[in-house]
Amino acid sequence: MEIHIDTDRLSRELETLASFTDSPPPSVTRVLYTPTDLAAREYLKGLCREAGLEVREDPLGNTFARWAGEDPQAGAVGTGSHVDAIPHAGRYDGTVGVLGGLEAIRALRSAGFRPKRSLELLIFTSEEPTRFGIGCLGSRVLSGALSPEAARALRDPEGLSLEEARRQAGFGGELGQVPLPEGYYSAFVELHIEQGPLLEREGVPLGLVTAIAAPAAGWFELEGQGGHAGAVLMPDRKDAFTAAAELALAVEQAARQSGSPDTVATTGICEVFPGAVNSIPSRVRLSLDLRDTRLETRDRAFEQIQRHAERIRLERGVEVRYTPTNADPPARCGPQVLEALHHAAQACGLPYLEMVSRAYHDSLFMARVAPTAMLFIPCKNGWSHRPDEYASPQHIEQGVRVLAHTLAELAGS
Amino acid sequence: MEIHIDTDRLSRELETLASFTDSPPPSVTRVLYTPTDLAAREYLKGLCREAGLEVREDPLGNTFARWAGEDPQAGAVGTGSHVDAIPHAGRYDGTVGVLGGLEAIRALRSAGFRPKRSLELLIFTSEEPTRFGIGCLGSRVLSGALSPEAARALRDPEGLSLEEARRQAGFGGELGQVPLPEGYYSAFVELHIEQGPLLEREGVPLGLVTAIAAPAAGWFELEGQGGHAGAVLMPDRKDAFTAAAELALAVEQAARQSGSPDTVATTGICEVFPGAVNSIPSRVRLSLDLRDTRLETRDRAFEQIQRHAERIRLERGVEVRYTPTNADPPARCGPQVLEALHHAAQACGLPYLEMVSRAYHDSLFMARVAPTAMLFIPCKNGWSHRPDEYASPQHIEQGVRVLAHTLAELAGS
Structure with a gap:
């Protein structure tokens, strides 16, 4: 034909x-x-x-x-x-x-x-x-x-x-x-x-x-303490955005170190609240998109991310919650x-x-x-x-x- | 009276x-x-x-x-x-x-x-x-x-x-x-x-x-490479947001290590473009607000931030530009x-x-x-x-x- x-x-x-x-x-x-x-x-x-x-x-x-x-x-x-x-x-x-x-x-x-x-x-x-x-x-x-x-x-x-x-x-x-x-x-x-x-x-x-x-996706919500950018000294801060920044780098690192070259992870959305030049961020929503061709390495990377989230929570006094959107095989x-x-x-x-x-x-x-x-x-x-x-x-x-x-x-x- | x-x-x-x-x-x-x-x-x-x-x-x-x-x-x-x-x-x-x-x-x-x-x-x-x-x-x-x-x-x-x-x-x-x-x-x-x-x-x-x-304020603009969150492997990425995350942590660290307890630094706004769960960030605008009661320690912290911005640019292949809004005595x-x-x-x-x-x-x-x-x-x-x-x-x-x-x-x- x-x-x-x-x-x-x-x-x-x-x-x-x-x-x-x-x-x-x-x-x-x-x-x-x-x-x-x-x-x-x-x-x-x-x-x-x-x-x-x-x-x-x-x-x-x-x-x-x-x-x-x-x-x-x-x-x-x-x-x-x-x-x-x-x-x-x-x-x-x-x-x-x-x-x-x-x-x-x-x-x-x-x-x-x-x-x-x-x-x-x-x-x-x-x-x-x-x-x-x-x-x-x-x-x-x-x-x-x-x-x-x-x-x-x-x-x-x-x-x-x-x-x-x-x-x-x-x-x-x-x-x-x-x-x-x-x-x-x-x-x-x-x-x-x-x-x-x-x-x-x-x-x-x-x-x-x-x-x-196999994609796994969801949202991290971080909740710290707001305040005036000029007035709250560094040791007194619970900045939700710098906590989110540390978490985003942990996500990147987990994908790089998963042991599989196919593991990719992305934090494509970062919403900072209240979002003013002179205001310490009190809340952040950070998206997670984590993929792999193998479920095992994806799960391993995800566990590493969760461990870092817990560490950040303890070290910074910033609450970190994860809500999965999906985790498809x-x-x-x-x-x-x-x-x-x-x-x-x-x-x-x-x-x-x-x-x-x-x-x-x-x-x-x-x-x-x-x-x-x-x-x-x-x-x-x-x-x-x-x-x-x-x-x-x-x-x-x-x-x-x-x-x-x-x-x-x-x-x- | x-x-x-x-x-x-x-x-x-x-x-x-x-x-x-x-x-x-x-x-x-x-x-x-x-x-x-x-x-x-x-x-x-x-x-x-x-x-x-x-x-x-x-x-x-x-x-x-x-x-x-x-x-x-x-x-x-x-x-x-x-x-x-x-x-x-x-x-x-x-x-x-x-x-x-x-x-x-x-x-x-x-x-x-x-x-x-x-x-x-x-x-x-x-x-x-x-x-x-x-x-x-x-x-x-x-x-x-x-x-x-x-x-x-x-x-x-x-x-x-x-x-x-x-x-x-x-x-x-x-x-x-x-x-x-x-x-x-x-x-x-x-x-x-x-x-x-x-x-x-x-x-x-x-x-x-x-x-x-004394406040100094301005904007960092980071420009990397966008792409599909599932398709671009980690070593091939130039993620503008993870670069911005590293910069935000460098800002925090510079304030903490300035030598003056009065130095405070805040990244209160982070705009991520295009801003989709499944898209690698190609561009980020990050605000900087840096203050001190002494001009010397503020200037020293600012120089340290600039050194980190340059290091991030070289290591990640992401362009980093700073535009000052003000730097008042x-x-x-x-x-x-x-x-x-x-x-x-x-x-x-x-x-x-x-x-x-x-x-x-x-x-x-x-x-x-x-x-x-x-x-x-x-x-x-x-x-x-x-x-x-x-x-x-x-x-x-x-x-x-x-x-x-x-x-x-x-x-x-």
Whole structure:
């Protein structure tokens, strides 16, 4: 089967999608259920309908665009990713898997392919944790990793519950309808930029992801004693921010010394209260994001962080509390999907690496309900989550072509 | 002369003033030129007029309420403080010197005192640096420490210039009219809560301030490399926030090791960009506030901080820049004003300590244009800049009574 990818159209669509942003281009900011997010969804649903796909949304806003197969009762083959973007991010993270997935389906239709199983593009709601503090919200609920009850109670920084926010955004129905029925998908595959430097460094256009790293995330809250910056002498201070600074360095050190090069830890948010030049910080909220491909080394690093938190508490007289947001186990990818990816890469004559995903993805949760794998393409300098994130049209084309072949094998004809 | 302080009225007025706040009581947030600040000013001007004082405002919003003396050409005797409050502060910082100063003048009027020199209450604009990043804005311009040109160009976090902001708030005229003519004041005295624990610890109701500590303030900007929190391995990172954390700890250490117990240093604001759980911080703004009663030890601490900033830059590959906001010399208080304070405390039969002010005050700048001193009263636990800041009615009464006697001696009759 000769498959033609329309790279120009795909580039234009990526560019148009990037124009839905709440920060100045080239940065992209698209937060869950904002008018900008909803406008981007309308644009995407329009493209799906133009491509002849049947579009539906679930009560959370997960969006499904289906090409019914000859056996519509058989478990479908899914592909897709997300289109939300953290503040001041770039244009390729997630979107390549959504628009690339759509292009793969369009290419198969143009090539005259007739799938046995239905093919479905899935646009996940809120892969990024920006608004409700938890990543992969859509796929967590779809897969049953997060119960509808727990999801309903999530609150955004303004105190709005997810239940209120989704209804205000126009997504009705009950969250209990979101989890996928058993066997809904026979396989799932997600195309994504690598978000790391390996493919570019090796000069290889494709990465076949065999496992997805295990994230643990949560919040430290530190509570000390405020006071006037000029008046309280150093020995009398219980500065919550310098305590948080020490903790942030302990987090960094724990990741560096875990014994695994795959352990990474980040304190990406530090909120200082009251936040005045001449006021000793009384309270700090510090985020923790700790990941590893192995649960043991991640747990070891986490224990070291906790020991330092306790030491800081005792030495500085500053209270330190940790509230976990999640602590998900890593996922192994489905052998059958990986095999289809191998075949597809070979059919296209493209070399590939087997690798792990250090970033986590909706596929981490889809792997709980269907055999799942991921396909990576290189991105410039391994950068992502920043305005200069970049993947070349050629690499995108190669990824989409291999994805189309993979979907064809998985769907059967 | 028998002087009676109306403590109940003064307590009620302090309570009413605290009700002008942009944060929930008991916290007080009153930022320059906000509707809340302007409403509080209206309230105060009303009280001054009720007391029979003549009220005028300068183009910056410094407010003068005058009781004309028998020799109106002679340099006036000034007293006063500020009413702006940093976010989530308390109700006594500054306000005790404003409403207490007013009460002292009212008490002298009630006692039948007839001043030779005019007595003037001065309410300074923006002692706190909240909006324009520079403390003692009003007194800096009044005293010539900050030129009208430099003041005009200051910008708030939204980019609004001081020139625009003051005009929007209704303060017209030219900033060139703000600096005080030579000899305008023959003496200035400011009543204030101590903002430190010494008076309470010693059980002494009054502090006579002989010197005001020297503040240096500015901003560090750190610029590293952003990226995805899951994807960039630890050795490849240039995390601007962990670099800032190390710098904050270096600031703390420099103050602790300066060789002077009076050196204090604070990093009260830390802004992390982009500020997402799963994003490596690429940029951080960190405030520095460094004070001492001696310029030498302050300068030595600052040099040590700069050496650490350079080391962090080299070790982490993160750019570190420092932009000073100010670096003012300390002030010695006026012997003649201190003598009047001594006499007044003795007349009231109240014990006192001589002490330095570690916090800085508008008096630091008033000392440039007139003999100036400060009178401290105890505050609970030395706390200030927090909602539970507290000074007892009895301590306030004693402070106001001594202030009234001081003003009477300085004004003559």
